[in-house]
Amino acid sequence: MSDADQYLVHEEPFYQSIANEVELYEAAYQERLPVMVKGPTGCGKSRFVEYMAWKLKKPLITVACNEDMTASDLVGRYLLDAGGTRWLDGPLTVAARIGAICYLDEVVEARQDTTVVIHPLTDHRRTLPLDKKGELVKAHEDFQLVISYNPGYQSLMKDLKQSTKQRFSGLNFDYAAGTAEAEIIAKETGCAEDVAAKLVKVGATARNLKGHGLDEGISTRLLVYAARLIKQGINPTQACRMALVAPITDDNDIAVTLKHSIDAVFG
């Protein structure tokens, strides 16, 4: 298996298009524009990117960003070897060399000094200088950079710099509207449609509390978890408590309210 092959998405991931985002992304890819996918957690950003990689038949390299990530975690570093040192490409460099879609998940989590290394790749230059190695990698013509970004919990400390933001075209994601979300849950998990519709109703109640004690509402991903538990034969109330209430809050008053809404919806 060549390097590129292992990054290919072979099976079609389930993704339900809500508006014309697939079309927009395809156009952006044809022009090799860097894309920023924005939206709350668990609304399908990563799934969308995976789906697009499959659709375009391009390799996909995903990097989950975190605070401790340094530039060399992206670009590559020298490792000690028996005979001396050996250069090891980082994921970004690999993607640039093989022409993959490089997906930096939750890019705000990375420190700002780390994010600037993507700058030369995201403008007309499309190059990646490896200063330690003294090499200038010219990006493969299929290479594209995608970042995801959750504006929900951005703080003063965690925001992208304007110079970074302005290198990307953006797609806004949100939880799908009522019936569409129920459809997604039903298709993803194979649960009954009415169960999915009820789960969406519970989700809506929690999303109403966003900003009033909850940082984030219940995501589609959690609703999918709940549906999976129900499919396993768990009683819906129990499943919802496990998948929807326990993970998102420690506040007793909110938990009680959510539990009541589950009882009210499932009757």
Place this chain on the structure above:
Amino acid sequence: MSLTQEQLDELREMLSCGFEQLDTAFAGCMEDACIRLSKDGVKQLLEGASLICMIGRGYEPVHVFLEEMPEIGQRLGEDTIEKVAQGVWKMSRTPNGKAILPFLQTLGTAARRLNSQEMFCQYVGLIFDMMEQTTRSTHGFHTTIPSAGLPDMLNQVPLLLSQLSLEGLRNWMEYGAKHYRTHPERQRDFFSLQSADSKAVFQRERHGTLFADIERRMDYYMKAMWEEKVQFVPYSAGFDEMRKPYPYYDELGLRIPDVLDEYEDPGIGIRVKATDRYRAILAHMAAHRRWTQAIFADNFSPFQRVAAEVFEDTRVEYLAMRLYPGLRNIFMSLHPMPIEDDCDPTKESCIRHRLAMLSYAVMDEDHPYQNEIILEFVDKFHEMMKGGDCSTREIANLALSFVARTRRQEDQLANVYFSDTEVDYRDDNRHMWKYHELGDEEEMFEQFEKRKGEEKEEEQGLPPRHYPEWDYHAKTYRPDWVSLYESLHPQGNIGVIDDILIKHSALAKRLKQLLDMLKPQQYVRERYQEEGSELDLDVAIRSLIEFKAGATPDPRINMSHRTDGRDIAVSLLIDLSQSVDEIPDGCNQTVLEISREAVSLLGWAVDKLDDEFAIAGFSSNTRHEVRYQHIKGYGEDWNDLVKGRLAAMEAGYSTRMGPALRHAASTLETRKADKKLLLVLTDGEPADIDADEEHLKWDCHKAVQELDQKGIYTHCINLDSKADEYVADIFGPRYTVIDNVDRLPEKLPKLFMALTK
């Protein structure tokens, strides 16, 4: 069973009491007694009555005793009779003879409510305790002055027992007896439930779930399930005995009961938690707010309006249950289920009964009703709802045809059938009606007047904040005991403060050196860095070993340093009572002047350190007026405004420290800093003219404990050389006594730095 004349005579002989009025009532009382009691019990009853006859309080007590006791004896055991008689005898030996009759009159209610002999005896004991505590003597030997509050309290017993547990009743009584023992007028106000603190304690002791305790939860409920941000206005059902208040809403907010009990219907084994009852009330109102459009009332007759309201209630609940099927359980458990044949349409007005049946039948598909018209309208209702949400107007038309179909002449009867027709979670539907002509009823007038009044009030300072005070005798809080007024301190001449800083410039220079030492500069090591300022030897060696062993070494072998910031929020409370205007021994300035210098320097120093810092002054004039003067807020810079306020500080009134501490904590608590420090600068112990010093001292001690629990470190700087006697009682080890007041300007900033180093 009726007694023969012979038997009656025999019984009459056992009762040694000569009142003439007795002859007419005796036979009736005895018949009741013989049914309810054993022979022995009747004997006890007559003996007790003979005893009561001897106390010399006239005929009435005897009559009430004979009337009430058979039922109590049957309910709680016959030996209660003798106990009560002995109790009455005992009471008659005190100056409280007047209370005997009301006391006897409460016994029936108490027995029904408490329903066990043990509790009943406790109740009687409570009354006697209260009596003993409030009966007073002139010279301390014989009690001669009757308890002022006892008769008033006995009149309130039915209400008290319906709302309080026995434990709660005891607390309420003890509170009143303790605080107003020596004040007959106030005692009467308290025990007749007139005074504010009486109501407050009553409120605190009520059983059930207080709305205040779950308000946040209900707020979330409205937001999550109904997408509404509403204002709740709790009303009390405890005091309004004339007319039962209903929930309702208007533009000022949702009115809901302040306390609800768990609903229990043991007959059918239903329990609804108080929280769910609140949710039912809110869900019902929220459903109205979502689906009800007001319609004109002028053309409806009263019956038509009642029917339209019930139909509309039913409709919005139906819609709510369609949205949240789980609500059905709660609604159905709380909705009464009228029995079909209970109401006799030839004798009573059955309109409410019919409507309640209809409303229940819509909710419960398995309803037992057979009445054709009801069934027909239930079908019609469901038919209408199939098409969509339907509107208030349409449902009102259905209600009109229901009224027309079921109308009877007897509906006009004054005798309206009420039982099982009241749905207590439903509101009074005032929002549903609009009128072509506005009425000139009192309520409307009030609303208009209120609005005019509101505009004027806004300009004045903040509304008072109420704080509890700790009562060290009772080991409880006195609820809402102190009123605290927060206001901006007036401005003064800024030059004064600048002069102070110039005067102390030498000290300021020394302080500056200290400050520089204190400034954030501690290095914190950050290890495991790939790129850093130094090699971290431990990690480097470990990596080398890994490498030699053939594993992939960890490349993060460097470390770097960063400076650690200070994260402190400080609040300084300055005692501005009258005493600070004095010149202490060995000084030539007043305490206030010296404090001002010290605070100026401290303010300057803290400003250099960039810590969050607030200053406020406090003084008090009885518990009704604690003044809290804002000098500097956390968000304000050390600027001319602040200096001006500091320059204008004036002394006056007394030192009630507890509420000031609590208030300072209420703002300090919300700061995000890691460490929170509350400094109190005072020249004496807490004092006020309406309370003894011991009480205020322990209240203050309690306030310090509360602050501790909130994570606030309290430190007292005391300028009273005799402070050692009390300051440790209040602040524990966290205090500094400054004997040489003159040196305060130097000591205070140093102390602050030492505390925060």
